[in-house]
Structure formats: structure tokens, C-alpha cells
Amino acid sequence: MAALFYISIISLLFSSLSGKLEDDFPAEVDAKVLGFRKEKLTHFRVYWxxxxxxxKPTSIRIIYPPSNVSASSSFGMxxxxxxxxxxxxxxxxKLVGRAQGFYASASQEELCFLMTMNFVFDEGKYNGSTITVMGRNxxxxxxxEMPVIGGSGLFRFARGYVEARTHTFDPKTGDATVEYNVYVLHY
Structure with a gap:
């Protein structure tokens, strides 16, 4: 059933192209075929x-910083x-999803991470949809503040930003709970 749906979408997509692809690069596509509707702004808050x-750790260090790097920055981790x-x-x-990806210490002077992660939702109408966040933390x-650079499902063609605020941090274990306010434009 799903395969038939995708074949139908692909054939509609190709029939909406003006001319042959090899002759019209790039070719215009009718946005309605891809499900574009009026764009909306959604805000939600989750705790990471x-x-x-x-x-059962949810964060695993896979690369440790070299021994000659300052402990205050953990550069390279x-x-x-x-x-x-x-x-x-x-x-x-209530669990509404998972943040899957990685973070890496990307500064030599301060503790600053490059965050690259997908918020994968498994609750309600957003079940199966994702938001991709990538930025400096x-x-x-x-x-x-970090940018939302894309998404899938109900968040296809998403853009926006997140605001992260540390809610709790345990210096003994390194465990943290961070409040994420997500502002995302999507169709």
C-alpha cells in the first residue's frame, strides 16, 4: 500500500515538471504536489x-580529548x-520523543559544543516526524540559541530556532536536564 502511494507521488511529481529533466535543469515543480500548504509557526517546549x-546511559563519549588539551574546554571530545x-x-x-545525534567540544577556550541532533517525535500527531537542530551551544x-535546519514528516521543509536553558546539572555525574523551547516554521 505504501509503495503504491510513493509510486503515485513520484509519477505526479514527474508529470508536473515543465519539460524533460535533462532539458530543463532545474525544473519547476508544482508545490501542491509536494503537499505545501499555508506555512505555520509552531512553538513547543521539551526537556532534554x-x-x-x-x-542505561543516553550519552556515550566516543572520542576523548587529547591529554594536552585544557580540561576546561575538553576540545575534541x-x-x-x-x-x-x-x-x-x-x-x-511523559516521554514525547528522543534527541538522537552527537555533540562535540568545538572550542579551545571555553566549553562550547557543536550540537547535531534530530528531535524524533513519537507522540500524537507528530509521531514519526523529526526536527533537525545544528549549532553552537x-x-x-x-x-x-541554535538553528533548526530542517525536518521530516509534519516538519518537512522546517526552519526556525531553539532556545536551550540548563534546568539542572549534576557536576558529580555530568548528567543534565535542558529545557528546549522550539520555534519552527513548517507547512
């Missing part, structure tokens, strides 16, 4: 839980994440 230890996204700051609050700033 970065758990480094315990029985890379961690893969599969962090829970919840509606409240407590880990036991200076973790000791009260508010950090």
Missing part, C-alpha cells in the same frame, strides 16, 4: 535529558546521544 552514567525528550523536567514525565551561557 543527558544521562552519562548509571545502568565527541559524544553520541539518544536522549529522552519529555514534557516536564522530571525524567519520569556555549553551555555556560544562560540561554543558547
Amino acid at each position: 535529558h543527558d544521562i552519562l552514567g548509571g545502568q 565527541v559524544s553520541m546521544i539518544d536522549n529522552p525528550l519529555t514534557v516536564g523536567p522530571e525524567l519520569k514525565s 556555549a553551555v555556560f551561557n544562560k540561554v543558547r
Whole structure:
């Protein structure tokens, strides 16, 4: 059934092209064929839980910084994440998705991460949709802003930004809960 749907979409897409692809590069496409509607702005708040230890860590350090790098910046460190996204700051609050990707310490002077992650939603009408965030996260700033660079599902052609605020941080374990306010334009 799904294959038939995709074949129909592809044939509609090609029939909407003005001329042959090899003759008309690039070719215009009827936006309605791709499901474009009126663009809307959606705001939501999720809590991102970065758990480094315990029985089931959600963040795993895969590259450690070289020994000659300042401990205050951890320059070169890379961690893969599969962090829970919840509606409240407590880990036991309702799970609405996961943040999957990585963060890497990208500054020699301060603790500042390059964040590259997908917010993968599995709740309600957004189930199966994703938002891609990629940007600079200076973790000791009260508010950090990072761009939304795309998405899938209901967030196809998404753009916008997120604001990150540390809710809690445990210096002993390194565990953190971060509030993400997401502002995303999508169709």
C-alpha cells in the first residue's frame, strides 16, 4: 500500500515538471504536489535529558580529548546521544520523543559544543516526524540559541530556532536536564 502511494507521488511529481529533466535543469515543480500548504509557526517546549552514567546511559563519549588539551574546554571530545525528550523536567514525565545525534567540544577556550541532533517525535500527531537542530551551544551561557535546519514528516521543509536553558546539572555525574523551547516554521 505504501509503495503504491510513493509510486503515485513520484509519477505526479514527474508529470508536473515543465519539460524533460535533462532539458530543463532545474525544473519547476508544482508545490501542491509536494503537499505545501499555508506555512505555520509552531512553538513547543521539551526537556532534554543527558544521562552519562548509571545502568542505561543516553550519552556515550566516543572520542576523548587529547591529554594536552585544557580540561576546561575538553576540545575534541565527541559524544553520541539518544536522549529522552519529555514534557516536564522530571525524567519520569511523559516521554514525547528522543534527541538522537552527537555533540562535540568545538572550542579551545571555553566549553562550547557543536550540537547535531534530530528531535524524533513519537507522540500524537507528530509521531514519526523529526526536527533537525545544528549549532553552537556555549553551555555556560544562560540561554543558547541554535538553528533548526530542517525536518521530516509534519516538519518537512522546517526552519526556525531553539532556545536551550540548563534546568539542572549534576557536576558529580555530568548528567543534565535542558529545557528546549522550539520555534519552527513548517507547512
